[in-house]
Amino acid sequence: MKTHVTVNGEGYERDVEPRMLLSDFLRHELGLTGTNVGCEHGVCGSCTVLLDGEPVRSCTMLAVQSDRRRLTTVEGLACEENLHGLQEAFTACHGLQCGFCTPGMLMTLLPIYNEARRLTDDEIRDAISGNLCRCTGYQQIVESARKALDEAADLAEFGADAEG
């Protein structure tokens, strides 16, 4: 079935079998292997991508269901050699060990970062409650998220002040 998607700003058209999961489509058809696949039944969150700007699990979506929609994967975060602010914060605060859960964590946090929302630690834990990490014990992930979100919020407030 003909499926046209925009991924990280680029258009792709492929003929896909209806049963192909979006996660497999991204990895095997488009070669975007940054999206990781853990449980393949919606529990672990490692396959999280943005669909029209909102986080969804790519393993609980059929590739054909993404026809004419806009996706963002972890490959869309860094530009050239510059890491994204979220990636910088995860590096600075040791927010990853093996890195398997990291793309999902980043994509889950990205819309919050873009909205420059400042969250408490409890709210951060709630926001990433659908993402499992087997390594870090979550503490450094919460610290990474707090650092990135605070920086985004500071920047937005500074910008608003400068304009006002």
Add this chain to the structure above:
Amino acid sequence: MKPPPFDYVVATSLDQAIDLVSSDEDAKFIAGGQSLIPLLSLRFARPTLLVDISRLSVLRGVRSVADALNIGASTRHADIERLPVVRECAPLLSAAAGWVAHAQIRNRGTFGGAVAHSDSAAEFPAALLAMGATIVTRSSSGERRIPSTQFFGAHFQTALQHGELVVAVEVPTADRFSRWGFSEFARRKGDYAIGGAAVSARLNEDGECTSVRAGLIAAGPGPTSAEGLEETLVGHLVDESAVDAAVAQCERSLSPESNVHGSKEYRRAVVAESLRRALHQAFDLGGTQDERRSA
């Protein structure tokens, strides 16, 4: 884990969707896919044909009709949680939505899908039982309006016939006499509940309870209505001892099954405590937060 092969059609009209599924006993509707796709991947479901109803605009939208709110089947969990009209007119549903799965799943999963799926541990069926909702369906033989108490059965069974579609759900609009409460316990926020309760009640001008209903979560083989609340609470200014008596009576009728989350005794206690907390919230009594029952 990969789904078995199937055909896939994006429905362009309600009638076409109904015709396609009705004429093939192994065909299924797919909405948000958040229950169905995991079942396909685990190969617990092997449909021949999936008919995607998610692009049908007639199933979208929330609107006020007389003294009810009509919620289209395609309304996503995230919309139920956030839409101002739902928060204002059906606050119990918005509160329950925050407990349905994780944010990524709430962005895809649909209200109609959760109602049709009818998991005993799901939040929306319990909330609909509490609110006395009506499920509006369509099939090749026409429209039906099914009271929630006649809709949900045991073990994922519902009143739906093969090829019958949930079109919308109507819930009574909250007014100044309406009260609600919601409480749930799960290991991790967003996981299916170990136990929970949704309460909807009405008071009169004097603050006496004129009606009260509760839907229980993970309390039995299907979405469950709490028994006996009306006899104990209606006609009274509800206080803590009345709540305790009502909960104790209801608890005796519960029969959750033992599973990996706990023995049936433990799960019964969790449901009863959730009901107590939800009733406290609804009747604005003290001690709704983190208070443990001493018994």
